[in-house]
Amino acid sequence: MTIIIDGKKIADGLCEELSQKISILRRKHNIFPCLKVILVNKNPASQIYVRNKQKKAESIGINSETIVLPDNISENKLIEKINELNDDPSVNGTLVQLPLPSHIRAGKVINTVNVEKDVDGFHDENVGRLVKGERNCLVPCTPKGVLHLIKLVETDLSGKNAVVIGRSNIVGKPMLYLLLQENCTVTILHSQSKNLAEYCSKADVVVAAVGKPNFVQESWIKEGAIVIDVGINSVNMKGRTKLIGDVNFDRVKEKAKAITPVPGGVGPMTIAFLMINTVIATCLQKKVEISDFMSLIPVSTVQGTNR
Ligand code: GUN
Numbered sequence: 414m415t416i417i418i419d420g421k422k423i424a425d426g427l428c429e430e431l432s433q434k435i436s437i438l439r440r441k442h443n444i445f446p447c448l449k450v451i452l453v454n455k456n457p458a459s460q461i462y463v464r465n466k467q468k469k470a471e472s473i474g475i476n477s478e479t480i481v482l483p484d485n486i487s488e489n490k491l492i493e494k495i496n497e498l499n500d501d502p503s504v505n506g507t508l509v510q511l512p513l514p515s516h517i518r519a520g521k522v523i524n525t526v527n528v529e530k531d532v533d534g535f536h537d538e539n540v541g542r543l544v545k546g547e548r549n550c551l552v553p554c555t556p557k558g559v560l561h562l563i564k565l566v567e568t569d570l571s572g573k574n575a576v577v578i579g580r581s582n583i584v585g586k587p588m589l590y591l592l593l594q595e596n597c598t599v600t601i602l603h604s605q606s607k608n609l610a611e612y613c614s615k616a617d618v619v620v621a622a623v624g625k626p627n628f629v630q631e632s633w634i635k636e637g638a639i640v641i642d643v644g645i646n647s648v649n650m651k652g653r654t655k656l657i658g659d660v661n662f663d664r665v666k667e668k669a670k671a672i673t674p675v676p677g678g679v680g681p682m683t684i685a686f687l688m689i690n691t692v693i694a695t696c697l698q699k700k701v702e703i704s705d706f707m708s709l710i711p712v713s714t715v716q717g718t719n720r
Pocket of ligand 1: 508509510511512533554555583683
């Protein structure tokens with residue numbers, strides 16, 4: 414029987430545990446974690462993502478505010494706003510929803526966020542720490558959530574072949590380093606790669622983050638592989654909009670040992686790990702022992718290995 418990984422249930426469980434830990438922070442330490450989300454575009458998908466992040470934060474006791482800025486805002490004004498949040502000690506996490514309008518340099522904006530408040534883990538310094546396997550860095554939420562799901566199916570990933578399809582800074586590249594820390598042999602495939610089926614057919618773990626509906630076929634997948642679908646593609650089917658993943662779910666599930674559905678797989682995990690990152694950032698800033706919070710997550714995904 415194939416395991417259909419219920420990301421929503423797993424994410425709800427993590428958030429439930431986290432909310433108990435947040436109430437301890439509030440009661441015992443008088444600390445109130447606070448997340449600010451900046452939205453600078455009218456992209457409907459971004460608006461939904463941001464609303465879901467704020468709703469989840471509020472529901473588990475994280476103070477949260479979405480700051481909506483006009484999409485013709487200048488880069489300087491946006492940077493000014495981020496610096497304001499950097500200087501505000503009551504703010505523990507700042508997230509700038511991507512994509513940004515094309516007149517704004519996303520790299521410059523991301524690197525303006527204080528490294529310790531960078532709950533997305535996108536700042537160059539946090540990326541560098543992840544690459545080097547250092548401790549206590551903030552790691553991007555989606556790959557962290559994906560690794561959590563994989564490890565619930567298979568605790569020891571040493572020596573496993575992993576294929577990541579997609580080389581984005583948000584998912585593909587950080588996923589590579591997290592899987593490497595787990596001692597996987599990792600291959601990244603992308604739009605210019607040849608023979609995708611050949612690489613995938615040797616993989617024990619496949620992570621698809623390519624943004625192409627139903628891209629991954631069952632003929633590519635090894636019997637018994639773990640298949641994680643990060644894609645969220647909006648498609649029109651008989652006049653109705655439907656969300657589907659990068660993996661041909663109905664067919665691939667017949668071969669995989671475990672597979673995530675879309676929706677209800679990786680999406681809720683991204684939000685759960687944003688909440689976890691916000692609490693980790695808060696604890697690091699307030700010099701509160703964070704080991705309590707780490708128990709929620711497989712250790713190597715937060716601590717790195719220094720190898
Ligand atoms: N846009 C799509 N995914 C993400 C994410 O994880 N963080 C931010 N800030 N923007 C996104």
